[in-house]
Amino acid sequence: MTIVTGFLGSGKTTLLSKVLSAPSMASTAVLVNEFGKVGLDHHLLRRADEKTVLLEHGCVCCTTREDLVGALLELLDEEDKGWISPLDRVVVETTGLADPTPILFTVFSHPVLQHHYFVNLVIVTVDAVNGELHLDHNPESTKQVAAADVVVLTKTDVAKTGAVDPLRARLRTINPSAHTIEAPFRQVDPEELLRPAAKWSPNGTRDVLGHGANRLAPSPEDLAVRDKAARHVSQTHSTSLTFDGPVDWVAFGTWLSMLLHARGEDVLRVKGLLDVGEAGPVLLNGVQYVMHPPDHLGGWPDEDRRSRIVFITRGVRSEELLASLEAFRGIIKAGPRLLEANAPV
Amino acid sequence: MCILCGEFVTRIHWTEKHAEDRARASTDAGAKDESRRNRRRERTRRAAVTNQVLRHYGLNVCDWSGTKYILRDGKGRSELVQDLGSLWPVAQKLTGRPLDPLDPALHAALREAPAISSIANGE
DSSP states (O other): OEEEEESTTSSHHHHHHHHHTSGGGTTEEEEESSOOSSOOOOTTEEEOOOOEEEOTTOOSTTEEEHHHHHHHHHHHHHHHHTSSOOOSEEEEEOOTTOOSHHHHHHHHHOTTHHHHOOOOEEEEEEETTTHHHHHHHOHHHHHHHHTOSEEEEEOTTTSOTTSHHHHHHHHHHHOTTSEEEEEOTTOOOHHHHTSOGGGSOSSHHHHHHOTTTTOSSOOHHHHHHHHHHHHHTTTEEEEEEEESSOOOHHHHHHHHHHHHHHHGGGEEEEEEEEOOSSSSOEEEEEETTEEOOOEEOSSOSSSOOSOEEEEEEESOOHHHHHHHHHHTHHHHSSOEEEEEEEOOO | OOTTTOOOOOOOOTTTHHHHHHHHHOOSHHHHHHHHHHHHHHHHHHHHHHHHHHGGGTEEEEEETTTEEEEEETTSOEEEESSHHHHHHHHHHHHTSOOOTTOHHHHHHHHHSOOOHHHHTTO
């Protein structure tokens, strides 16, 4: 399942209409919130009005999207009865103001859906012309970027020369783990867009964690651009770190589950590869309170076998995360090492 | 379904997913037994590791028949919890104060009481 989100008018439907026209997308079902002005011409297009059910004592992310449950179960049923051809993928397009977290929660927590679907990508469209404005005035927009695996910069063909660079730097500051694709009007390669995160390049882990996550010492030029970008991001911090040895997976789970309990609303994203002393790392991916089921990989994607994790937080400083992990060192069996921090100035 | 309380368990917490998946994927009897033992060992170790943190709050947790965890405080009160996802809110309710891994007071307590590796390893 692929989630496509992005602020109002950022080009979600235009992007989808291009992607869905590819022959390889014939076995893809599409769930949209509304049939917009830009018509999506696809034979498996369904409408799912956002109906959220807040669980008792639940936070906003732990809401169940009942509309999605119904639509996804219906697709399973129709596939089972042979009414539709077997599906390879379901694309869910959200409204512009939607938080993608409840969609993840819905799929991971539903007793049937969790066995039939997994979320492989969260794609977020950002308008190269108005993206800065959206990020300045709408916290939802920042949350969407933090939740992204792939950020698609749209309308780069109509943006002023030089205007895209600061936005690109700002997006990197918010979410260093996201893979960024530029898409002038309808110019996007569906295969590249929907490629699983771990296969973005032969240099796999750089892409799992973003292009700069491995760098121990960013250049002064990089720092200048990021400092400038960070001023816009107010309370959003990103922290890339590693450990000085394999971590105890059970103990790390205790620490992270405690962190998500206490600060889940402010942990906009956790993503990375964790060395747990096995043949391959554990692929971690979480958005606020909602964790993807951790994937224990059979091997490392490249020669670099260090843990690499990115935390995107709101109001939680890098030093606080490092101090906590340092205090838990005896339990986790390894100490944290900061790789990179983008903090608001 | 939990055979002890009759409750349907439809969600497996992410911290336990790997061990549960391995146990379910085992086919022959020998592998099934080994997976079950590994799962129980992991639960025991999870309780021991979590106790190193809970000690600061005057709480204690232990595995309960391989299906749940039982959380106790110093006053003799106890609560059953399904997993770590439900443990922290219940622990907070029992102590009446927030349980936060970023809390400097917890850090100081952890530094003063070094991890007991034999317990953490479930030995």
